[in-house]
Amino acid sequence: MKNFILKSISFVFHPLIMPLLGVIFYFSKTPRFIPEPVMKAKIFSIVILTIILPILLFFLLKTINKVDSIYLKTTKERLIPLLINSIIIALILIRVLQPDEIIELYYFFLGILCSNIACLILAFLKIKASIHMIAASGFSMFAMALGIHYQININGTIALIMIVLGAIATSRLHLKAHSNNELIVGLLVGFFPQLLLLNYWL
Template identity: 70%
Template sequence: MTSQLLKSISYIFHPLLMPLLGVIFYFSKTPRFIPDPVLKAKLFSVTILTVVLPMLLFYLLKTLRKVNSVHLETTDERKLPLLLNSLIIALVLIRVLPQNEIPELYFFFIGILISTITCFALAVVKFKASIHMIAATGFFMFAVALAIHFKININGTIALMCIILGAIATSRLHLKAHTPTELIIGFFVGLMPQMVLLNYWI
């Protein structure tokens, strides 16, 4: 039972969902007025580009035998998906969330792009940083930054995210997907870009 629960955590909090979760969280907390058509268009575009398109590309890569499983268990398997994801995030920045429209989300995705490129560089040198931790930590830092920026109380969300981060780390260790070092490096690869970029929008 415990094993199944820990395994399900890796799927529920999959890295592909974290950028979209950040966008949803922003729209749910921002005090700014955003017309419904704009909001829906942004959510739809981000969903297609950051969730649906990567899934389709994964199945294409699997068909071409470039990857073996959704977990991308080896560093060689990671390179092409990470490179393609970097291009997708760049497309989001150019076409969906340019800086002059919603700067908070623009810099959130800049942080995601930096983390993705860093993860790719680590894969090139045969180091497998935890993508789960990178994505979850990036979202966590963004949520905290929004709370500071908009002066809102999200203590409950912060407490829940701390529990979720612990659960993700436990899940990845239990499944023997990562070592403690890979989880710690993943934590900082997700955290540091978001933290550094705070200087540009807070």
């Protein structure tokens, strides 16, 4: 049962869903008026580009033996998926989230792009960072920044985020997917781009 729960945590909080969670969290907390059709269009675009498209491309890469599993266990396996994901995020920044429209989400995704590129560089250097922790810590920083930006009480959300971060780290260690150092590197790679970009929108 314990093994099943920890595996489920890695699956439920997969990095692919974190950008969507950030978008949904933003729309649920922002006091700005954003027409419902606009919100639905943005969410739909994000689902297609950050979840469905990467899954389809993963199966293509698996078919041609470029990757072995969705968890990308080796640095070599990570190179092509991270490059593709960086291109997808850049496309979102160009076509879906312009800075003069929803500036908070634009810089959230710019932070995601920076983290992706940093992870790609590390993979080229044969340094493995936890992509789960990169995605979760990036979302965490963005969520906390939104609370400060809009001066709203999200203490409960922050507490839940800390629990989830701990659960993800525990899951990855239990499954022997990462070492402590790889989790720490992932945490920093996800956290710092979001933190540094706060100067442009907070």
